[in-house]
Amino acid sequence: MAAGFYISRVLAIVGALVSVGALASIIALSVLYAQEKTKNHDPSPTAHTTTTPSPGPLEPWQRYRLPDTLAPVFYNITLWPRLEPDQQGLFIFTGNSTVQFVCVKDTDLILIHANKLNFTLFQGHKAQVLALGGAPPAPAVRDSWVEVGTEYLVVQLEGILEAGRSYLLHTEFVGELADDLGGFYRSKYKENGQEKILATTQMQPTNARKAFPCFDEPAMKAVFHLTLIHPFETVALSNAINYDPVNVTIKRQTLKETRFQPTEKMSTYLLAFVVCEFAYIRSTPDSPVLIRIWARKQAIEEGQGKYALEKTGPILNYFQNYYSSPYPLKKSDQIALPDFSAGAMENWGLITYRETALLYDPAFSSNADKEFVATVISHELAHMWFGNLVTMRWWNDLWLNEGFATYVSYLGADSAEPTWNIKDLLVVNEVHEVMGVDALSTSHPLSSKEDDIQDPNQIGRLFDSITYSKGAAILRMLSDCITEGVFTEGLRTYLDTFKYNSTVYTDLWKQLQVAVDKASPGLGLPTSVEGIMNPWVLQMGFPVITVDTRTGHISQQHFLLDPEAEVDKPSPFNYEWIVPISWMKTGIIKNPLWLTTKEATNTNMTIGSADWLLVNLKTSGFYRVNYDQENWERLLAKLDNNHQEIPEINRAQLISDAFNLARAKLVNTTLALRTTRFLVRERAYTPWLTASRNLNYYFLMFDRSPVYGPMQAYMVKQVEPLFNHFKDITANWTKIPEKHTDQYNQVMAIRLACQNGLKACEDLTYNWFNAWMKNSSNNPISPNLRSTVYCSGIATGGQREWDFAWNMYKNASVASEAEKLLSAMACSRQPWILIRYLEYCLDPKRIRKQDASTVINYVAENALGQPLAWDFVRANWDYLFNDYGKGSISFYSVLHGVTRRFATEFEFKELLRFQEELGSNAMGLDFQQVLEQTRANIKWVSSHKDQILSWFTEEASKPKAQLYSH
Template sequence: MGKGFYVSKAVALFLLVTAVAALATIIALSVVYSQERAKTLEDPASTSTARPSTTTESTPSTPKEPWHLYRLPDSLSPSTYNVSLHPRLTPNEDSGLYIFTGQSSVEFTCLKETDLILIHSNKLNLTLFDGFHAKLTGLNGAVAPTMKNTFLEVPTQYLVIQLNAPLKAGSTYRLDTEFVGELADDLGGFYRSEYVEDGVKKVVATTQMQPTDARKAFPCFDEPAMKAVFHMTLIHPVGTVALSNGMNYESISVTVDGESLLETSFEPTKIMSTYLLAFIVSEFANISSTPDAKVLIRIWAREKAIKEGQGDYALNKTGPILAFLENYYNSTYPLSKSDQIALPDFGAGAMENWGLITYRETSLLYDPAVSSNGDLEWVATVISHELAHMWFGNLVTMKWWNDLWLNEGFATYVSYLGADLAEPDWNMKDLIVLNEITGVMGVDALASSHPLSSKEEDIQRPEQIGELFDAITYSKGAAVLRMLSHFITEEVFSEGLHTYLDEFQYNTTGYRDLWNHLQMAVDKNGVSLPGTLEDVMNRWILQMGFPVVTINTASGEISQNHFLLNPDSVVDRPSEFDYQWFVHVTWIKNGGAEQKYWLTEKQATNPDVILGTNDWLVANIDMEGFYRVNYDLPNWERLIKKLDSTPQDIPVINRAQIIDDAFNLARARIIDTTLALRTTKFLNKEVEYMPWETATRNLDFFYLMFDRSEVYGPMQAYIRKQVEPLFDYFKNLTLNWTQIPKRHTDQYNQVNAISMACSTGVEGCKELVTGWFKEWMDNPTNNKIVPNLKSTVYCNAIASGGQKEWDFAWTMFQTTTVASEAEKLRRALACTTQPWLLNRYLQYCLDPNKIRKQDASSTIVAIANSPIGQPLAWDFIRANWDRISNYGAGAFSFGSLINGVSKRFYSEFDYKQLRQFKEDNEAQLDWVATSVDQALEKTRANINWVEKNKEDILKWFEAEASSPA
């Protein structure tokens, strides 16, 4: 899956299907079933004379039967599916439901003799064949046994078929089913997306199968290792186009129940997993190209978006990125086409369906007249992420979801290499540090974190799978692979990937298979490691967390310890490695050559790190290693002195790293908080983006803790002193804000300069942005605000204004046809300081006609970002939790929701409220239990930190605010 909004890259899109909801859907569908079934399906058996099937009760706590287990038995192996689906793009007159009808057959081989067939089926109303839910046929001379009983096991989402005699090992069979399903707006399985174009509502039938929702579209063996070939057929209205993984054959005209329709079939897929299936019916338009006369590339979107050129950038960059990846993997793209489609409603950032990649509109479409450079970067990296999956995930797939990081961590890392190829002037290989690594370190420093690779037996239920779609899987996975590629070299890394992909193509693997192939490349090229590659890397993927490496430049001692943001946390997750890592430590002295050392013990001595009196040392060069660095106090002082005098002597990534490490070490009570604050004093001379962005994020924590206390005033005064030179720098660089900075990162830092200047009261800033916004309000059809600055201008102007400004922005949000513009306005609307407007906006989050379901979570989190909005959002979530938790699969990213509303918690009262929320909703928190535990842990750490540091921080800010500039 593409970068999610767990952001999470998160993220659970599919976890809210309860047994009650499943039964309710089946009951609702049965209302229209008898009418719809005869219209598109042959009628092999009359349901009126069928005997009722058995339905089991909810799964017992201790499984007693195979269908009580969440994993399929290893007795059957599918080879081929034939699936025909007919989605209805208008609601049924009687029930008001949108539905689809379908028929499916799957051919499978019996591997072990068995008298039981388990196949996944969820929220489908199945036709009865002579009283049974399916029909079984023997192939190639095999005789199919008769059925004894069939029933739906709702909790484990199975169609259970009990036979009167066993299937024979080595024989092949075919299972046929017919069914009706709801084409719901829940963002999971086969679902509907809606949009309005030229005043007309249009419906798209589309899919999101990952990880466990293919079973909502048709009965299937819905596990990643159960790969097969899929033959797809879609029946759809005239005037619509049908797409699927394979290239379409020419459509034929058919008549169903007097209605003229089209029937489109597709080339059979490659051997692939069910979660990679996609099929879509829409009225979309496309643009296309065929680079090097090899692969057909098409960009699909709303007709208006295509006409406005919003797909041009994606079309221009897909070919070069695809070619780069073919070269990087040394493996040819195996398909004849690459369709990429932008959907109005989509829960994740994107999904790597093989041959038909689905995206949120903001992840694929770009309008240079409206969209910012940040929007452009997002499109480039998400496209690169999804194309990276075409090999790593699609061609070679993890055996089970416990190794999801192999898919997502890898695609996240490689996305920066592909984006760097697409936009070589952006320094994307550096920006991965800010975009992925520093943020996930905050999560992985918690005692409630988890390893990259879990035990297979610990990941069974859909909600357990869903919890893995988080920052650890995506961002830490990327960070660890980046670290690995650096210490064995990118060339050796690429070589190992090629042999890995070549051996396991169209198959499934585990992480040990990757280690084996990388080891072969390491041996071949003579790379020196402190053990086998598996010895080194298992310590990074099989235990959670990371070390803080402490370097004593007086004694030469280098040591490592498990870094915990709250040192009082109890780590109750055992580790076979005792939280000790093999750490590739790198450093430079006085700006000289980089030196390297493998730290394999808890403590060692290396005389190379010993410094002279006036020397300085900085370690973890360019943050290639996934660890934090602490120094002896004299070296900290020398680094601060160097930053104050000639900061450019320290690499720009390490200037950012020094700030980030210092603030996090201070939160962990390893160094004084005032020492961390002193690492920001050089910023009044700094103009580079990475140090400023890092400082901004770390100071944001101070705002969260202190913007309702007496610390706020002196803190504002200090930050205003630091940012005012940056504001003036960009004012001059842009000739009084009339030009756009040329460098990508300068464009980002200009936004920082304006945002911080306005929020801290730098003279002239607020007047500047409110003036721009007023010009737009006076002439709504001519928005002259520079796209890069829109987010900060909109937010500051709405915060400074009242209902008039809010209502204007709301109107613009509702009428824009550019998704990235709507995204900026949607988030900016949360910046108002009027409680009644915020409460109204919160109510809009549960109305999909106002806020799309895919945007509900991030809108609530945006409201919770302010000290006024946070308590309102927290009250809203608690008051509406039942409704929120059943709003629709994929509608809410619960991890980000819990984190967003709780990040200001720093008192015992806050902690008790959060704990009470957990106790009150224990039964509904399966899919978000880890996030709640992390929020509790963070809150406890915040309580301790504020209590210990508040007085010293207040004194420091007061002194600095009153000192000469």
């Protein structure tokens, strides 16, 4: 009550100052917009459009970071999005904002972020300033302008704002409700044949300033009071619960005005609001937290939100127990958006998702779709505490938010689906995958200096697999080292100490250290938590641990896929790490060790001739392992003779380590290939997945060479027993395997068998696809198998099959089904069809903007489509990345996707030529990673092609009975 009364008094003061009501201001802003509708930045004579700061000392508005002179307390924002175009065909929103801030240091300058907003003038200026608390009044505005390059509204004053006093800044503005998927934007969909428009947001990382002027840095937390004016038939949602809407009439138009309760103190990037005609399902009235799942009316009517509703409550409860902290809000809205650039966004109290990340329909969705929904919900709910309640101070520590949420998302999903064994999937999906990136010389540390991350482009590039997956991997490693109980105890004190505030990553280390000290001396750590973790956080890469089982000698070195690559980034730890060594000897787990120096000797790790030694149990450590040749031979023999004596996740690890050590020239390539021989008897999923992914590199390098035939022949021999196994246990493909990972492995068996030309598989999948074409209303294909079957059917067929799939895609009402078809249509073997498909990516009426880069990459995965995709991207670069919408296209994803097969000097020169054409738009690091990968491919193919051809030719020619003899 007190807070509401105080806000009301402040607004009364503001109302007297501006002398117009909010609704009248909005109408006036509409008139203003008619004069400035075609301009992307402020057109007044005082607008500053310089994007490159001038030489010499920088003015405050030429720096990307806010000065430390002002601190926001609360915002009062009113916005009115137009869901219909104006006479010029443009969608707009109008609004006004009042922000109260405290002056921390005396200053005559107000800097507040604003981007692509046009401001109403008050006595010739773009803002009004009011002092709170009586005399003296606020100084008058001397000058104001929009600094486009650094995205500020700059307000220079005649006098000084005094430290310790509170002030108000009032602005009124117009913005475009564009379809660029960033800030306050519009999305569209069809319902009952009618096109619908909704308004929604994506503020992270620096797009809140596109919706209203704000202090748009994560540490600048404040309370938000929001009012939305919206069409009568729509509903308005935001972070907080709304008060009852009231009807208002503006220019003879009946509208709704929805006010929301004040938010908790939070960062601007977590603010969200949506105006739509969606429906919802909700938790029971007696639930302690109101949970609602919002989506298109048809999706809700078809029950696509039921699984999300079923799992949100248990996952939320899990995290409340995990953090020992109640969920701090009254409600948790989750909404599935037709157009959304990310997978999901953790807005506090209103989580936004792509449809594929929230909606599930068992008639159309696979078990992989189901897992995706569960883990994404878990990831976003984990953020409600770690990221939202406690937030990183600046984006250089983004890894702490995202790495942590990625790690515990598997724990939350495991609590909701305990039979899935999903924790092991973290290893193959996060740890193994990100090692491929972190083993490049162009990788980067998890945490950078704040000064090195300044502008929005630098911030945007941090949203990568290093931040998410490596962050998860090292936090998982730390939890394993200090035990989960100690780890969670440290988390709880961290969250309690810093709630509603911002931190740096060392604050977490300190709280974990307190928990460790309470548990000591049983943990036996070689040094402090910070001492252990800083080498993993402050330097890029990871080590390969080499163990000589003849002497017990252990050593570490920085692992690089290309050992000849130059590492020009200095390391504060000389590329050494403090490494936890978990190990077993001949199946018996031994006490863990620590490698704290470059090398050491431990005679306990010597073994006899009948023994074998395995390091990095459960792949809990973020490193690769190499052995002396004798131990490698014993491990290979164990795999061939009794592979189940080695734990499943370590069987996958052995494959992953061997293939990557071979690429780095630390072991022979044939040793890596020999780790796949035992797969003829393997029925577990993670070893097959790991082998498939690693062999996929061989296919990428050689699917246009003579190696391809023998490689396919070998793969058919290996996968045929797995294919027949699933045929048998599913009663000739009529049942679904019971285990979650067995369902995945059934898909793996069919995919590999069909890709490599197993006739029984090709006939099976084509017959399924053809049966569907004959009766499109009755799809006989199991949802788990659809991606694979659709791809095989389209690849085997021609235009008729492709056009059928396109028609089914256009009419798909379930997002996951549409996604399967998008992928499958790239499997065509008709070049003209693939070219036409790529051209569809330039037309958002055919391919949504959010899916354009995905489709380009799908086509590039096809050996026939890769050069077509490369030519298409180069020919349409300017349009895709400048005009099409930066929020919808991933530069690195597309560039990496279309160049994955590059392995010749000619292709490398083409890449250099393209970089030269792009000039400064090549974006430095991203392009360098692609160049480095291409160089490594050239070297690897040149030095290994003959050896690999010989091995596959020999193995493929062996009778099956001899294939695994020693």
